Amino acid sequence: MISSLDRSRIFVLLLLAALALLPIVATIGGEEFYIGQFRRILIFAIAAISLDLILGYGGMVSLGHAAFLGAGAYVVAILVHHASEETRFLGFIPGTFEPLIAWPAAMLVSAALAFFIGLVSLRTSGVYFIMITLAFAQMVYYVFVSWRAYGGDDGLRFRGGDTLAGFIDLGNDVVFYYVVFAVLLGVLYLGQRLVKSRFGRVIEGCRENERRMRALGFPTYRYKLTAFTLAGAVAGLAGALFATQESYISPSIMHWTRSGDLIIMVILGGMGTLYGPLVGAVVFMLMEKFLPDYTQHWQIVFGPILVLIVLFARRGVFGWLLPARPGGGGHG
Amino acid sequence: MAEPLVEAPLLEARGLIKRFGGIVATDNLSLAVEPGEIHAVIGPNGAGKTTLIAQLSGELRSDAGTIRFAGEDVTDLPVYDRSRRGLARSFQITSVFRAFTALENVALALQAHDSHSFRFWKDASRDPALVEPARRMLEQVGLGARAEIAAAELAHGEQRQLEIAMALATGPRMLLLDEPMAGMGRDEAVRMTAFLRTLKQSETILLIEHDMDVVFALADRITVLVYGRAIASGTPAEIRVNQEVRQAYLGEDEHA
Structure with missing residues (x-):
């Protein structure tokens, strides 16, 4: 018999293999459309995985994660915009077309934003935390809605910024797909190391019982803030990839419903599993894409499916394959 | 009578006060735990025992008073800092x-x-x-x-x-044990008592416990808390014969 641990491992390998082969199969089948579609899915999977780090592992229900996604996206858009206009951001920061500069810059800015939002938000917990992260994200949203220099709520269209390291052409659908796929694998690997490390234990301990953690001698706030900042940075990277993919960015990327989508992906796939959010992103975005073909009231179908999953597979689609962990209720 | 020179107490609380609205949960309480002893805190329900533990461990900030641990003033230190200095606690609810x-x-x-x-x-x-x-x-x-x-x-x-x-x-240099026997069966409690007795050889313990048999069997000294005030402090033998304690507390308890 195959144990449930092996079952989940096989499932992950199959899923990753399928994603690795997708551009080849799509090209042969003449359905290139799917390459861009799935690249978008993988980008959101990266964002969902970063959210899982704080939501699934850390128990921090942030309803503002899209702000970090959006900040990262705007960093790339603004840098490329200034590079093509040959002007400077705030009069002194030059733009750049190079993703190897723009993407890390996006991570840095999103990390800094997450740090400051976390600094205040993590003083609270429970519903207050949900509301305060939402409030901060809305503030960021309205900053960009009203920032006329970068298109306001019409958004900002830009050209260029799609040649990586001087020779990798991200304008090529397949090449860019594999770049995103490589980033995803990197995020999964580093995430896996992180959650098993001492730091990961502390984060999980905070989810289980933060009061006890403090009594054991952990300054929990610092650890949670670090996790929150790291998650923000990775979400910023996803945003950067998104901007590069779309060559267009508007504040809708950081609308609060987008944060909700990310939470749904994590819950749908399985909180605290890392691979779950990848599954969740695939399932969520395919349903979002194809259910409307059957009915314009697709959300009437989608809603009950979500409810059923939450009721019957409390650890999501992926968690369902994992060995049961007692005591932890929904996750573990 | 000349007292032998004793070490400074490991934990010393002076004039602790904690109010919740109009209720005074800890009322000008002073307490000293000597190194190596098991010091039990007893008192009827609502006497403020758990509040006291929370103040000592740092979960609750005191409205007045000072707490010294191992020679340092820890009154304003957060929970994790006190824990890192060696003040460990267990919880009444597991x-x-x-x-x-x-x-x-x-x-x-x-x-x-x-x-x-x-x-x-x-x-x-x-x-x-x-x-x-x-x-x-x-x-x-x-x-x-x-x-x-x-x-x-x-x-x-x-x-x-x-x-x-x-x-x-x-x-830890000292354990704060909040009702370690809570919810235990008879057998389990007996085993735990034996375990605490072996701990006594190496640890300093502040013990809060309802079970009078356990307290009188283990404790070197007992402080009796009533309405947030320490009405008596002494050896088990002294506490047993203390009139005020008998009236306030042990009188209602057949065990004593």
């Missing part, structure tokens, strides 16, 4: 990490006092610096065979043992 195994629980407690935990790379479950001492610690409290069991699946008494193993794993 609060182990239920989704973690017994071993992981103790390893986490060890980790808390092994420098910082901003370590992102190495697998903690394969770290001999955590796993080996954690295993020893579990053997010591009699849970050696249960190391790989999730805490949620341990029997109540075992969870209480695990709770104390975790407090011990932090390498």
